[in-house]
């Protein structure tokens with residue numbers, strides 16, 4: 001059966017590469033992936049399985065039951081991410097939006113659909129004891145504050161990330177195990193990296209600094225310079241870095257979204273978007289407190305005011321070592337090198353997969369086959385077999401290993417997993433972080 005799965009994906013090699021390249025050439029931003037979603041929908045419908053679309057605006061989900069599924073059989077969901085990232089200098093960036101697939105999400109979709117091709121093959125499908133979904137999810141990349149407001153006005157409940165919105169809407173309610181993949185996010189020599197290393201989470205805020213306008217030359221002493229307040233806060237944050245613990249993996253990012261209007265007027269209104277990344281919710285909260293004190297202290301010194309609006313963040317990824325099903329699946333891939341995630345492996349970036357890891361087991365692997373930096377203008381696919389074909393095989397084989405023979409492996413994964421949140425608890429938690 002493993003040979004059949006591999007053979008099926010090999011037969012459709014060209015079709016999968018063409019699909020990935022088509023999506024690569026038409027990148028779309030989070031929650032606006034209309035064309036990409038229609039491509040995924042069309043592909044899944046051709047497989048003759050049940051397809052739902054319009055999930056959290058653009059999400060698409062195809063579902064089928066294996067031939068041996070019983071009433072309590074597990075439900076595994078293979079995830080692909082629909083969105084590109086704002087990277088206007090990338091050669092394949094959309095000239096109007098600046099969005100490009102500089103994070104390789106187009107590959108994920110082709111991997112997911114390649115797995116769908118193999119697993120819906122009648123002979124393979126017959127052996128599966130469980131339900132399988134292929135879920136294309138909107139908006140994995142950070143959605144900035146202005147865009148969130150627009151989306152909220154258009155009815156998106158959790159506009160911060162696609163996965164949180166789909167959790168809120170109940171799309172993950174039936175899922176017992178999720179499977180994800182990505183291009184390598186940490187330096188890995190091998191072709192495949194099995195498991196989910198811990199990743200940072202983040203909190204984000206929109207900080208408005210209010211000063212007082214005055215003529216910049218005639219009477220600057222009558223003004224309160226909001227930009228000076230923001231600058232002072234930046235310097236304090238810089239000096240505070242020595243208090244960050246290495247093991248907390250802290251990253252601080254700030255962008256000035258509005259920095260004054262007229263050069264001959266003391267700026268009285270500055271808007272800063274701020275992001276704090278760290279390894280745990282406690283560390284994030286601790287550093288967020290320091291950032292707040294920096295802004296409040298600077299505002300006090302100059303006689304201005306700050307106003308903070310909390311934005312939804314991502315939860316840290318809970319580390320998950322390679323599952324037996326994933327390891328067994330990898331053994332069937334000949335000619336590829338791989339290694340497993342070790343305890344202590346850490347990714348400083350963030351992903352909304354972190355939110356999912358607080359609710360359900362997420363089996364993950366990452367892969368090679370590209371050059372350049374993630375989110376960089378030089379990101380490019382260099383090896384279709386490593387970037388797409390082998391990952392598609394590994395994804396399909398892992399689902400097969402989970403669900404074959406009464407789904408013993410899937411049931412083991414479910415039994416061992418301890419969730420941090422129920423779905424209701426999670427939704428309540430996210431709401432509490434964005435209360436106005």
Ligand SMILES: [Zn+2]
Pocket residue numbers: 103104105140182
């Ligand atoms: Zn990504």
